[in-house]
Amino acid sequence: xxxxxxxxxxxxxxxxxxxxxxxxxxxxxxxxxxxxxxxxxxxxxxxxxxxxxxxxxxxxxxxxxxxxxxxxxxxxxxxxxxxxxxxxxxxxxxxxxxxxxxxxxxxxxxxxxxxxxxxxxxxxxxxxxxxxxxxxxxxxxxxxxxxxxxxxxxxxxxxxxxxxxxxxxxxxxxxxxxxxxxxxxxxxxxxxxxxxxxxxxxxxxxxxxxxxxxxxxxxxxxxxxxxxxxxxxxxxxxxxxxxxxxxxxxxxxxxxxxxxxxxxxxxxxxxxxxxxxxxxxxxxxxxxxxxxxxxxxxxxxxxxxxxxxxxxxxxxxxxxxxxxxxxxxxxxxxxxxxxxxxxxxxxxx
Numbered sequence: 001x002x003x004x005x006x007x008x009x010x011x012x013x014x015x016x017x018x019x020x021x022x023x024x025x026x027x028x029x030x031x032x033x034x035x036x037x038x039x040x041x042x043x044x045x046x047x048x049x050x051x052x053x054x055x056x057x058x059x060x061x062x063x064x065x066x067x068x069x070x071x072x073x074x075x076x077x078x079x080x081x082x083x084x085x086x087x088x089x090x091x092x093x094x095x096x097x098x099x100x101x102x103x104x105x106x107x108x109x110x111x112x113x114x115x116x117x118x119x120x121x122x123x124x125x126x127x128x129x130x131x132x133x134x135x136x137x138x139x140x141x142x143x144x145x146x147x148x149x150x151x152x153x154x155x156x157x158x159x160x161x162x163x164x165x166x167x168x169x170x171x172x173x174x175x176x177x178x179x180x181x182x183x184x185x186x187x188x189x190x191x192x193x194x195x196x197x198x199x200x201x202x203x204x205x206x207x208x209x210x211x212x213x214x215x216x217x218x219x220x221x222x223x224x225x226x227x228x229x230x231x232x233x234x235x236x237x238x239x240x241x242x243x244x245x246x247x248x249x250x251x252x253x254x255x256x257x258x259x260x261x262x263x264x265x266x267x268x269x270x271x272x273x274x275x276x277x278x279x280x281x282x283x284x285x286x287x288x289x290x291x292x293x294x295x296x297x298x299x300x301x302x303x304x305x306x307x308x309x310x311x312x313x314x315x316x317x318x319x320x321x322x323x324x325x326x327x328x329x330x331x332x333x334x335x336x337x338x339x340x341x342x343x344x345x346x347x348x349x
Contacts, residue, residue, distance in 0.1 A: 001340055002030040002090055005050075006105040007097025007119075008041040008057075012255040016121060017097055018048050019158035023333035024095075027340075032089050034082060036101045053085045057101040075104060082108035093117065093340040096136075098129040106132040115343035117336050120146055121157045121254030123283035138339040140332060142254065143287065153335055156328040157258040164326070166263065168244035170237070175230050177212055177244070182315070184211035185245035187238070188218055193251050195302060196270055200249075203304045204229055210311075214241060239263070247314050252285040252296075261293055261322040268314050273299045292320035 003024060007013040017033070024031055030051075035041035037054040045052040056078045082105045086094070094109040094116045096102040109116050117138040120129050125147060133139050139152040146152075172179060184207065188196050197217045200207065201224060207213050208228035216232050224231055235241060242248065242263050250256050252269040260267045269288065271281030288294040295317060297310050325331075 001028050001092040003028045004032050004034055004091045004094045006034045006102045007099045008035040008039045008101040009099040012253045013097045013099040014041045014044045015255055016158040019160045020329045020333050023330045027337040034085055034105050055081045055104055078104035079107045083112060086112055095336055096132055098126050100128050102132060103128050106135060110135040114345045115339055117339055122280040123287050124280055137343050155332050156325050157254050158329050158332060159259060159262055163239045166239045166243035168240055170240050171244035182211050182246040183244055184247045185214045185241055186249045187216040188251055199302055206308060252281040254284060257284055262324040264322055266314050266317050266319050267294045268310050269294055269296050270299055293322055
């Protein structure tokens with residue numbers, strides 16, 4: 001059988017697909033990825049040697065709703081693009097991680113009677129997944145309250161198996177860190193986090209007196225040098241940086257928070273909160289704080305005084321141990337395979 005993965009826009013929509021690749025290959029002869037070549041999924045697929053196919057996509061604009069009038073007309077053409085890819089590759093099942101690029105693919109699969117499994121990492125369903133889940137033969141969530149449909153299964157968010165092969169000493173040695181002074185890791189996500197970055201820069205004198213600061217800031221900020229401060233744009237071995245750190249500041253996308261929790265690190269989450277989002281990061285962070293896994297600082301309360309106060313609180317925070325299921329990825333792949341077997345598609349016309 002053959003499977004098409006889809007989803008994109010951010011690393012949070014793409015990396016969980018890559019995390020289950022090894023287990024999918026146990027069941028499927030061919031694995032392809034359908035995404036948007038202008039987004040990061042194309043580069044990530046190249047890195048993981050996954051055959052990539054471009055499909056155009058439309059995005060709902062929450063702030064300028066009049067721009068959405070043309071969506072139905074464009075979507076029809078994009079569905080036809082996706083149908084052509086699915087037919088040419090004789091696809092038996094679609095695994096959708098959400099994001100707007102997944103919509104034409106899922107709609108095309110529906111028209112071709114190809115079963116779809118939708119996956120939602122966040123606490124609430126995104127708009128694309130709300131629409132796509134209507135057609136899904138299987139739905140996977142990470143929280144038992146995210147979706148109440150009968151065909152919903154709850155699994156941990158997928159993490160690459162090599163993520164747990166951690167070597168914190170590589171970070172100590174590479175950057176000459178003092179193991180007796182606490183290490184503060186700041187990471188804003190795959191696109192960076194401007195408001196967090198700017199506050200960190202203005203607070204470096206205070207932060208660097210107390211911590212050795214490693215700042216993964218994305219590609220948007222100018223280089224800055226300071227004693228006890230290491231600035232990096234991107235890293236491939238994020239697990240080593242997390243393992244080496246005592247405290248972590250992060251946005252609260254599902255991928256980042258799952259990785260931090262899986263290594264049981266103390267984290268202060270500053271979730272993205274603006275009109276262009278549905279507030280998914282805020283809901284993620286509230287769940288984690290209410291269940292004793294982390295602390296949260298709202299973006300509208302973000303200033304140096306509150307940041308330093310919350311870091312002090314974090315340093316003595318009695319974090320609840322998070323028990324990540326190391327067999328999670330194989331369970332997801334097994335479930336997807338079962339849906340494909342139980343819902344064979346008719347011969348393409």
